[in-house]
Amino acid sequence: MAVGIAAVAALFGGPVLVQAATPAALTVQVVDAAGLPVRDAVVELRSAKPPAGPIRFPWKIGMVQKNRQFTPGTLIVAKGSTVAFPNLDNVRHSIYSFSKPARREIDLYGRDQTRTHTFAVTGSVKLGCNIHDEMRGYIRVTDTPFAGKTDHNGHITLTGMAGGAASLTVWHPQIRTPSGESTSAITITGGAQSHKLKVVLR
Numbered sequence: 001m002a003v004g005i006a007a008v009a010a011l012f013g014g015p016v017l018v019q020a021a022t023p024a025a026l027t028v029q030v031v032d033a034a035g036l037p038v039r040d041a042v043v044e045l046r047s048a049k050p051p052a053g054p055i056r057f058p059w060k061i062g063m064v065q066k067n068r069q070f071t072p073g074t075l076i077v078a079k080g081s082t083v084a085f086p087n088l089d090n091v092r093h094s095i096y097s098f099s100k101p102a103r104r105e106i107d108l109y110g111r112d113q114t115r116t117h118t119f120a121v122t123g124s125v126k127l128g129c130n131i132h133d134e135m136r137g138y139i140r141v142t143d144t145p146f147a148g149k150t151d152h153n154g155h156i157t158l159t160g161m162a163g164g165a166a167s168l169t170v171w172h173p174q175i176r177t178p179s180g181e182s183t184s185a186i187t188i189t190g191g192a193q194s195h196k197l198k199v200v201l202r
Contacts, residue, residue: 026186027157027194030150030170032201037154038172040074041199045146045158047166047188054078055145062086063127063137065093070127070137074173079122079143086114092131099125101141124171124180138173163190174201 030041055078062084064071068091077083087093087109095106095115101123106115108131119125119141127137140147148156166188171181182199 023159024161024163024188024190025157025159025192026161026188027155027192028150028168028170029194029196030154030156030172031196031198033198035198037150037152038199038201039150039152039154041150041154041156041170041172041175042074042076042140042142043148043150043156043158043197044142044144044169044171045161045166045186045188046144046169047146047162048164049162051145051160051162055143057145057147063139064088065129065135068132068135070135073136074138074140074149076140076142076147076149077119078145079141080118080120081141082116082118083139084114084116087111093135094130095127096130097125097127099123101125102139105130124173126173140171161188163188168195168197170197170199172199172201176200176202 028043030038032038061077061081063075064086066088090111092108092110094108097104101121102119102125104117109115122141122143125139129135146158146161150156166186167183168186169181169183173180
């Protein structure tokens with residue numbers, strides 16, 4: 001027979017402390033077809049109850065041009081974010097993208113100069129430099145605060161999401177799909193849980 005909280009309190013002659021539910025934490029590992037970890041894959045979780053308010057990430061919303069590279073090579077930003085692109089090299093750089101979410105070209109600019117761009121559409125944006133063909137960078141524009149990049153072991157832990165049905169998307173420039181991403185369904189049960197995603201790379 002079920003016993004209510006009030007009945008238990010009366011039985012023991014005092015208040016009963018009810019332990020709150022453990023906050024949800026999801027650890028995802030992304031591996032390739034051979035089971036090897038995939039580094040710098042972007043993992044996004046979208047639940048049926050998205051949190052209200054603006055999305056803020058703990059990292060700097062900027063991509064530096066240094067040593068003829070975009071750093072970081074992949075940057076996650078919230079939809080509507082303005083990204084700064086400072087040039088810290090002794091040569092001039094430009095920025096261009098033919099990606100649908102942000103078709104854009106920024107003319108050449110020099111050392112210690114900065115250009116910016118606002119990313120208003122979700123999706124993946126591939127960046128290049130007209131002068132240095134070896135330079136490649138990626139901006140992942142997202143509409144969920146539950147997003148991050150995998151580490152060298154292919155792991156990322158997302159926290160604070162509501163329980164229930166959700167979708168899990170992983171994106172990487174080498175995933176063998178037209179969009180470079182793969183989406184699957186998942187159920188958030190509360191507390192700590194783990195999930196492994198296998199992707200096929202080019």
